[in-house]
Amino acid sequence: MSTKRNGPQVRDILGRSDYTIISGIVEPGSKVLDLGCGEAELLAWLVENKQVQARGVEISGSKVRVAIARGVSVYQGDIEQSLPGYPDQAFDYVILSQTLQQTLHPLEVLREMLRVGRGAIVAFPNFGHWKVRWSHLVSGRAPRTELFPYDWYDSPNIHFLTIDDFERLTSAQGWKLEKRIFLSGHKEVSLLPNLNAEVAVYLFRK
Template sequence: MPGKGKLSDRPDFHIIGELVEAGSRVLDLGCGEGEFLAWLVANKGVVARGVEISAAKVRKAITRGVSAYQGDLDEGLADYPDQAFDYVILSQTLQETKAPLHVLREMLRVGRRAIVSFPNFGHWSVRRAMLFTGQAPKTELFPYDWYNSPNIHFLSINDFESLCRETPFPISKRYFLSGSRRVTVAPNLMAQTAVFLLG
């Protein structure tokens, strides 16, 4: 997973920040240190909740004033009533979840809409690394060795789109990014990051 830095370091946050309507109820799954939620509260006046597994990060998030709690993502979602939120956000974390399909279903149960962003495993840099080294790809997008990577499910933009077709999950909007630049041509090859608005 790319580091969850300041808002400016994470181009998908800019997209998500624009998607979220002012004053809405937002749940951020894997909220990290709560920077993004704090930004949404300050700039969009949202009612924010966060879930994060790491005690150290939850501490930072609470210190920031975010109502975050320490908990497992799957277990945490189960407790929420249907449609408790306007948006449930899963930013750069889908590839780390044990049961991605279950998480996506739960997101659309507890939220009116789901916003999912993930690093694109179909990006040319990943394909090239695999082709030339014959090893599990280690790139800017996926900087880990195979044995210490938090990523356990690798997916490309095409993978996600076909899952949404088959399940089905209604895709309302899609954004493809290379760095902070929008990608319009051959996104599955050219985009590093994808952002989908479901529901």
Template sequence: MIADLVEPNSRVLDIGSGDGALLAMLQSRRHVDGRGIEISQTGVNECVARGLSVIQGDADRDLVHYPDDAFDYVILSQTIQATRNPKLVLSELLRIGRRAIVSFPNFGHWSIRYSIGLRGSMPVTRNLTHAWYDTPNIHFCTIRDFVALAGELGATVETATAINSTGQKMGMKMPWWFWNLFGEQAVFVLRRGL
């Protein structure tokens, strides 16, 4: 899904590379010049063994060292909710990448609203498996919140996609409130400026 958003032969920074599966796929299918940042030692070791250029680090600390427009795409997949300062991280993505691709779990999904609103307890779902006390996800947001933050940072939403609980892409024609209620995951492509 993210791979489809990346132009071939572009320069890509993947933040939160994990075992390097996405970067490796982007390199083999889209022939990108890829770099990665990954927080765990095992993840970095797996990436290095795959021949990927990945540094051990995190989005909160390491992005500041990259020059402006260093990449065509900066990808932040399922990670923004785990950063200490999502606003700063997002503004850094927009600075060092011509485009930022951000995916995140939508905290506005009906199942989460149900859990908090009706059951009165923090949600533990198929995708959000951590209990409140051990979750790395400290800054959840909804699709609506994310659109607002992008606007605050003066970014343009180039494309946005929501994925429902069956893994289907939701129709482009749907209004934001519908996505925000029924989209379980969201993928945004942003660029700097309006």
């Protein structure tokens, strides 16, 4: 693999390196809302290890059942329809992990995250990664990689974005990027992240 691996090794939490980064950002004892929280693995970990007050939103009933059985307060609903129901600045952090590219109105979701939370944490797969570019270039078809493993017709991803795209948007909106961490496998990436990073994690505020 020729991916640039020049950063420190990132260990996994619950089998995911982006969770490690996110849990490193979240302050102990804070109020956290996780959008698209699945079975609330991350939230349960944060409750146990960081004593956070955890809330989640998840559309899948079977996942919500597991999350609630874990003791986490999860609301069964669609992210975009649920967000307006929370009051302003109700949370310290609103987390959106690996889901931004699946939302119908990403900008509206990001705005709502900053209304509901004092800080927004977003992790997304980087569509600018060299493997994605290479796949598209040599196949002439919609790219398929480990990061984007779907055929175009059954992909849950509907808004593809690169690290540059995201930073252009946040800059245009005047949002402050407080932390940005780029990952390739289990390594942090600092050189040419838009080419070399598979996943980007941001903490940003209004």
